[in-house]
Every structure is written in structure tokens, then in C-alpha cells.
Amino acid sequence: MSMSAMPLSTLSPGQVGVVRGLAGGRGLVSRLAALGFVPDAEVTMVQNFGRGPLIVLVRDTRVALGRGEAAKVMIVRRGSSNGRAEC
Amino acid sequence: MVERNAKGRVITVALAGQPNVGKSTVFNMLTGLSQHVGNWPGKTIEQRTGIYQYNGTTVHVVDLPGTYSLTANSLEERIARDYIIEERPDVVVVIVDASALERNLYLVAELLSLPIAVVLGLNMTDVAEQQGVRIDPHVLGAALGLPVVPMVASKNQGVRELVETLDRVIRGQATFAPNRPEIRLDHRVVLAELQRLVAGQVPDPYPEDWVALKLLEGDEEVTGMMRERLDGTHWEQAHAILKRHEDAILAVAGGRYEWIGRMVRAAVTRPRAGQVTLTDQVDQVATHPLWGLLLLLGILGLVFWLTYAIGAPLQELLDTYLVQAGAGWVRETLASAPGWLVGLLADGVIAGAGTVITFLPILVIFFAALGLLEDVGYMARAAYVMDRFMHLMGLHGKSFLPLFLGFGCNVPAVMGTRIIDSPRARLLTILVAPLVPCTARMAVVAVLAPLFFGQAAALVSLGLVGLSLVLLAVVGLLLHELVLGGEHVAFIMELPLYHVPNARTVGLSVWQRMVAFLKKAGSIILAVSVVVWALSALPGGDIETSYLAQIGRLLAPVGALMGLGWQMMVALLTSFVAKENTIATLGILYGAGEGGRGLGQALAGVLTPSAALAFLAVQVLFIPCAATVAVVRQETGSWRWTAFSVALLLVVSFTVGIAIYQAARLAGWGV
Numbered sequence: 001m002s003m004s005a006m007p008l009s010t011l012s013p014g015q016v017g018v019v020r021g022l023a024g025g026r027g028l029v030s031r032l033a034a035l036g037f038v039p040d041a042e043v044t045m046v047q048n049f050g051r052g053p054l055i056v057l058v059r060d061t062r063v064a065l066g067r068g069e070a071a072k073v074m075i076v077r078r079g080s081s082n083g084r085a086e087c
Numbered sequence: 088m089v090e091r092n093a094k095g096r097v098i099t100v101a102l103a104g105q106p107n108v109g110k111s112t113v114f115n116m117l118t119g120l121s122q123h124v125g126n127w128p129g130k131t132i133e134q135r136t137g138i139y140q141y142n143g144t145t146v147h148v149v150d151l152p153g154t155y156s157l158t159a160n161s162l163e164e165r166i167a168r169d170y171i172i173e174e175r176p177d178v179v180v181v182i183v184d185a186s187a188l189e190r191n192l193y194l195v196a197e198l199l200s201l202p203i204a205v206v207l208g209l210n211m212t213d214v215a216e217q218q219g220v221r222i223d224p225h226v227l228g229a230a231l232g233l234p235v236v237p238m239v240a241s242k243n244q245g246v247r248e249l250v251e252t253l254d255r256v257i258r259g260q261a262t263f264a265p266n267r268p269e270i271r272l273d274h275r276v277v278l279a280e281l282q283r284l285v286a287g288q289v290p291d292p293y294p295e296d297w298v299a300l301k302l303l304e305g306d307e308e309v310t311g312m313m314r315e316r317l318d319g320t321h322w323e324q325a326h327a328i329l330k331r332h333e334d335a336i337l338a339v340a341g342g343r344y345e346w347i348g349r350m351v352r353a354a355v356t357r358p359r360a361g362q363v364t365l366t367d368q369v370d371q372v373a374t375h376p377l378w379g380l381l382l383l384l385g386i387l388g389l390v391f392w393l394t395y396a397i398g399a400p401l402q403e404l405l406d407t408y409l410v411q412a413g414a415g416w417v418r419e420t421l422a423s424a425p426g427w428l429v430g431l432l433a434d435g436v437i438a439g440a441g442t443v444i445t446f447l448p449i450l451v452i453f454f455a456a457l458g459l460l461e462d463v464g465y466m467a468r469a470a471y472v473m474d475r476f477m478h479l480m481g482l483h484g485k486s487f488l489p490l491f492l493g494f495g496c497n498v499p500a501v502m503g504t505r506i507i508d509s510p511r512a513r514l515l516t517i518l519v520a521p522l523v524p525c526t527a528r529m530a531v532v533a534v535l536a537p538l539f540f541g542q543a544a545a546l547v548s549l550g551l552v553g554l555s556l557v558l559l560a561v562v563g564l565l566l567h568e569l570v571l572g573g574e575h576v577a578f579i580m581e582l583p584l585y586h587v588p589n590a591r592t593v594g595l596s597v598w599q600r601m602v603a604f605l606k607k608a609g610s611i612i613l614a615v616s617v618v619v620w621a622l623s624a625l626p627g628g629d630i631e632t633s634y635l636a637q638i639g640r641l642l643a644p645v646g647a648l649m650g651l652g653w654q655m656m657v658a659l660l661t662s663f664v665a666k667e668n669t670i671a672t673l674g675i676l677y678g679a680g681e682g683g684r685g686l687g688q689a690l691a692g693v694l695t696p697s698a699a700l701a702f703l704a705v706q707v708l709f710i711p712c713a714a715t716v717a718v719v720r721q722e723t724g725s726w727r728w729t730a731f732s733v734a735l736l737l738v739v740s741f742t743v744g745i746a747i748y749q750a751a752r753l754a755g756w757g758v
Contacts, residue, residue: 026307026333026336027577029336030156030304033337034155034156034160035579038340038344040341046370047374049376052474052475055374060189061581062581062583062584063580064582068577069577
């Protein structure tokens with residue numbers, strides 16, 4: 001089950017990831033951490049069209065992220081949001 | 088302490104909370120029309136204060152900016168925490184959104200590391216219940232050690248209980264024994280070391296433990312402060328520790344979320360995940376790259392339709408029955424008075440006041456639309472949909488709406504930039520906003536273009552709009568790179584849940600913006616109107632020999648580069664009061680009637696098509712009207728940026744005008 005960490009931006013809609021770490025500058029990390037992107041937090045991808053900004057659900061909040069910002073959140077993937085295992 | 092004599096007591100309560108938690112609604116419910124809107128000292132961020140009385144106590148309420156945390160990530164966060172630390176309010180009420188409780192408690196965790204009394208307003212409990220989330224306020228209060236007041240502020244529920252709870256806290260009758268969050272075990276030793284290093288060196292109102300914690304978090308402001316305060320060896324030791332623990336912010340934030348998890352465990356019951364909410368359904372369309380764009384255009388179309396259907400006729404009515412009638416009345420009543428006095432009152436004062444008054448209907452509609460869209464929660468979606476386009480100019484998605492409103496009027500565009508949270512992005516938006524051609528400028532084009540270009544007028548008008556927008560993008564990009572340092576604007580934005588708008592919140596936001604416009608912009612517009620009138624009437628009472636004409640003649644060499652005579656330059660100058668003045672001035676200077684037909688023949692005689700095109704381009708891009716300049720000053724809080732904005736537009740408009748005329752001449756067209 002264990003997978004290596006990958007950027008949040010690679011999740012497809014409905015997929016769930018667990019935050020492993022944050023890359024990027026201190027300001028960005030601090031802002032993301034305050035919103036709930038901390039290690040072990042669950043993040044669900046809501047909208048991701050493969051380019052442009054995307055929307056995720058973290059701690060009951062919909063957060064829009066630029067693709068660049070989303071690429072700095074490192075996650076490991078979990079099953080899809082409706083509980084079924086994926087892949 | 089002051090218990091024995093409760094009469095005449097005055098206390099201060101600060102309202103804190105993350106964005107989109109209904110904090111403004113709570114503030115409005117508490118203070119109503121006693122509100123005072125100003126700016127935080129030395130800052131361009133709005134400060135709202137108000138007063139209520141309860142049980143013999145006068146309570147000053149200070150609405151702090153909405154912030155996710157109390158780290159110096161943004162101006163808002165600095166303002167909020169500086170206020171709490173330096174002004175020490177008697178109580179901080181933190182409003183939290185019950186439907187996103189854990190994230191909201193992050194701010195509470197930060198507040199509890201400061202030595203202040205905290206009361207928790209658990210707002211939007213109705214939204215949480217709709218989602219099946221149940222929160223027991225007593226259990227939560229017991230876990231946190233704070234008074235917790237469940238509320239639905241938009242329905243005025245719980246506000247009275249909040250007031251009563253505050254009263255009990257002030258009288259020392261409520262339990263306040265907060266369970267303060269602690270840092271994770273693995274960083275406890277480091278924090279203790281930092282605490283030892285800063286001990287005795289922290290400047291006054293700052294608590295030592297808090298400073299040590301913020302150092303560990305990498306907070307820029309606190310780091311800078313302690314670098315100055317600590318002596319060489321202490322700072323080097325501290326700096327070495329901080330270097331080794333650069334990612335400590337994750338441990339600190341993670342520790343806070345662990346603490347939050349413990350706090351809510353017993354108090355919250357939540358349903359199994361996976362249900363589709365109304366917000367999700369609406370967002371299927373509203374945030375879709377294509378449908379979302381169409382929806383946005385539809386909404387904006389509606390706003391403009393309202394403006395033209397209601398605003399424009401009202402504007403005309405006001406102009407006819409108030410402004411014109413007023414000017415007429417002055418002329419009649421003062422028929423025997425000296426001509427200059429009549430001119431000053433009718434053409435200076437009343438014309439200026441008239442400009443202010445005729446702005447009102449359009450502003451009310453725009454501000455109401457802005458307030459409504461923001462309160463519903465749609466604004467963030469519009470920003471999301473537009474972000475990819477605005478990013479090309481180094482702008483934030485949130486810049487789109489104010490800029491779009493600029494097509495109607497630049498004044499609400501500049502004032503509307505308040506929805507942009509990044510101060511730099513906001514400044515950039517204010518600077519480029521006047522490049523959006525407003526209706527008043529396009530009205531001038533609509534009159535003049537047919538005189539110059541007949542059948543091709545529509546094409547010319549469209550071309551001018553296109554030119555403005557291209558320039559907006561180019562200037563935006565250049566300013567972003569050159570003036571503002573090309574900093575990448577991180578796009579991180581909460582998409583709040585949709586909710587039914589609160590009439591009081593929207594109404595008050597319209598009211599406050601109108602008052603701000605009338606107070607600050609109103610007086611500047613009036614002054615400019617009087618000054619321009621004086622310049623056009625003095626010394627002889629005749630515009631051809633006036634100071635204004637002399638200035639126009641001074642500008643003639645620049646005009647010559649665009650094929651324009653001094654009269655055209657004067658017309659541009661008078662457009663500063665109101666864009667429509669261009670036509671009236673040309674009419675006077677070329678001795679034509681007001682209708683415009685005579686004017687057309689007169690102008691055709693003096694202007695070549697290439698010069699006419701240059702003139703129209705300059706007129707569209709020229710410094711905006713006095714009202715816009717006044718709000719630029721008001722919103723940037725700086726005469727320097729206002730002067731920069733005016734200079735920028737002068738350079739841009741003249742450069743484009745000269746380029747068009749000279750290029751046409753070189754190409755041998757329209758000479």
C-alpha cells in the first residue's frame with residue numbers, strides 16, 4: 001500500500017490523498033499550514049481539469065489552489081472518496 | 088475589580104475570525120448604524136468600529152480583519168495581532184464557522200497562546216446541521232475552557248446570548264480557564280531553548296513565550312524584531328537553531344491541529360462522508376471552465392442591464408430636475424448679481440455637486456451587486472474562473488470583477504478592489520483600472536466618432552475598446568514586472584459555502600461605500616470642478632483668453648505631434664471634471680451649437696482623420712475623471728501613487744496618440 005509521495009496536482013477528482021509534506025517558501029508553507037494542509041491531513045480532489053487552477057476539499061473547506069501551489073503539497077494517495085479502494 | 092460600580096463602565100471587545108464566517112454579520116447585529124468606518128492607522132485596510140450598550144456597560148466593538156492565522160503572512164494578520172497585543176482589548180470574541188469547525192479552531196489555537204480573554208461565537212450552526220454535523224456547545228466549551236455561544240447570526244439567533252455572555256465574562260462570572268495548545272513533543276526542547284535565549288530581551292507588550300513560538304514558526308516580523316533586540320551571541324545561537332528547524336512551522340501547525348482534534352472529539356458528531364451538498368451541485372456549473380465563464384458573463388450582463396434600465400434614467404432625472412433646475416434657479420435668482428458669482432455657483436459649484444449626485448444611482452446598483460455577490464459566496468467562484476486569464480497580467484482572479492465594473496464606471500471599479508486581499512495585487516488593479524473605458528468616455532466617442540468617421544464609427548469605437556484592453560494587459564504586465572517586482576501572486580483561496588444573502592449585511596456595505604464616496608470623493612470633485620471653472624473663466628470671463636486656454640497653448644507642441652490644436656488640448660483638460668465636458672468645451676471653442684452638427688463641420692475643417700483618430704484614442708486613455716482620481720487617492724491612501732497613476736495615464740495616452748498620428752502620416756493615411 002505504501003507509495004512514494006507525489007504532488008497534490010496529480011490527483012483526479014474524487015481521489016483522496018494524505019499530506020506528507022510541503023515544499024516551497026516559508027510564506028507559502030505557513031499559509032497552507034494554517035488552512036489545514038499539515039502532515040496526515042486528508043485532502044480530496046474536487047475539480048482538476050489537468051491545467052489551470054484546481055479545487056480541493058481539506059478539513060470541510062473547499063480551497064482553490066493555483067496549479068503551482070498544488071504541486072508543492074506532497075501527498076500519498078488513498079482510495080476514492082466514496083470509500084471504495086482504487087487501483 | 089470594578090464590580091461594585093457597574094455604572095458607566097466602558098470596555099473594548101475585539102471581533103476576530105477567519106474570512107467567510109459571518110463575522111461582519113455579527114458585527115452589524117451588535118453595532119447597527121453606530122458603526123464608524125475608517126482605516127487602520129497608516130494602513131489602507133478598512134477598520135470598522137461600533138458601540139453598543141448593555142446592562143450599564145458601554146461596549147466598544149472593533150472588527151479585526153478576517154485572518155486564517157496570526158502569523159505575519161499578510162497585512163491583515165499583522166493588523167489583527169498587533170491590535171490584540173498592543174491594545175489589549177478586554178475580551179476577544181472569535182467567530183467560528185461551525186460547518187468547518189476544525190479549520191476555524193486554528194485561529195482559536197493561535198489566540199489562546201496570547202494572554203487574553205477569549206469567547207467563542209459558534210456561528211452558522213444551521214449550516215452545520217444541514218450537513219448533519221452536530222456540535223454540543225457545552226462539551227466543546229468544557230474541552231476548550233472557554234464560554235461557547237451557538238449562533239446563527241444571519242437570522243439574529245444567539246447575538247443576545249453573546250452579549251449576555253460577554254457581560255458575564257466582564258463581570259468575572261464566567262469560567263475562563265482555557266486549555267492552551269502545546270507544541271508537539273519532538274519540538275518541545277527546541278522551543279524551551281528559544282525561550283531561554285529570548286528571556287528578558289523581548290520588547291514590551293509582547294509575551295516572551297509567544298515570541299519564542301513565532302520565531303520557531305519563522306514569522307518574518309518577529310524574527311526581524313528579535314534580530315535587532317538580541318545581542319550578537321544570543322542571536323547567532325537562536326539563528327542556528329532556527330536554521331536547523333526550518334520546517335518547524337509544520338510541527339507547530341500540526342501540533343495545533345492535533346490539539347484541535349482532541350478538543351472536538353467529544354463535542355462533534357458527524358455523518359458518514361460522501362453526501363453531495365447544494366454547494367457542490369452549484370459549483371458543478373459555477374466553477375466549470377466553460378459553463379462558469381458563461382454564468383459569470385450572464386451575471387455581469389444582468390448587472391449592466393440593471394444599470395442601463397434603472398441607473399441611467401435615474402441619472403438623467405437627477406440631472407434634469409436637480410442639477411439643471413438648480414443651475415437655472417441660481418441664474419434666475421441671481422440675475423442681478425455679478426456674472427462671475429453666477430458662473431462660479433452655476434458652472435462651478437452646482438456642476439461639481441451635480442457630477443457627484445448623478446454618480447449615485449449607478450454606484451448604488453454596482454455596490455449592491457458587488458455586496459450581494461460577495462455575501463452569497465459567488466465572488467470567490469468568479470475569481471476562480473477568471474484566475475487563469477488574470478494571471479497572465481500578474482493579477483489575481485479577484486481583480487477581474489472590479490475591472491469589469493470599470494466598463495460601467497471607474498469609480499466603483501477602484502472602490503471594488505477592496506475584495507482583493509493581497510495589497511500589491513490590489514494596488515496593481517487600482518493602477519490599471521482607469522484603462523478600462525467607462526460609459527462616459529464611450530459616450531464621448533459615440534458622439535465624436537460619427538462626426539469624424541461616418542459609417543466606420545462603430546468599427547473605430549470597437550477598435551478603441553480593443554486598444555484599451557490590450558494596453559491594460561501590457562501596462563499590467565509591465566507594472567507587475569518593473570514597479571511591483573514581478574512577485575508571483577500565490578493563488579490560495581477559500582471557496583465558501585453558498586448561503587442566502589443577508590439584507591442587512593448587503594445594505595450596510597452599500598451604505599458605507601456610498602458614505603465613503605460622498606465624504607471623500609465628493610469634496611475633491613467639487614473642488615476640482617470649481618478650480619477648472621475658475622481657470623476657464625479667469626481672468627476675462629472668456630474661455631478663449633482664459634488661463635485654461637493658456638495652459639492649452641502651452642501644451643500645443645505636444646498636441647502638434649498628434650495633429651491637434653490647443654483647443655483640443657483644452658477639451659481634454661476640461662474632461663477631467665467629467666468626461667462629457669469634452670464635447671461641451673469643443674462646442675464653445677469652435678463656436679458651435681450644443682447639438683453637435685455644427686461642431687462636426689467645424690472639426691472636419693481643422694482635424695485630419697489621422698488627428699481625429701489620435702484625439703479619440705487620447706480621450707479614451709486620458710487621465711480619468713476627478714471622481715476616479717479622488718477614489719484612487721482614497722483607496723491607495725497615498726498621493727504618491729495617485730500622482731503616479733495620473734502620470735502613467737498621461738504618458739500612455741499621449742504616447743499612443745502620437746504613435747497613431749505619426750504612423751498614419753508615415754503610411755500616408757488620413758493626412
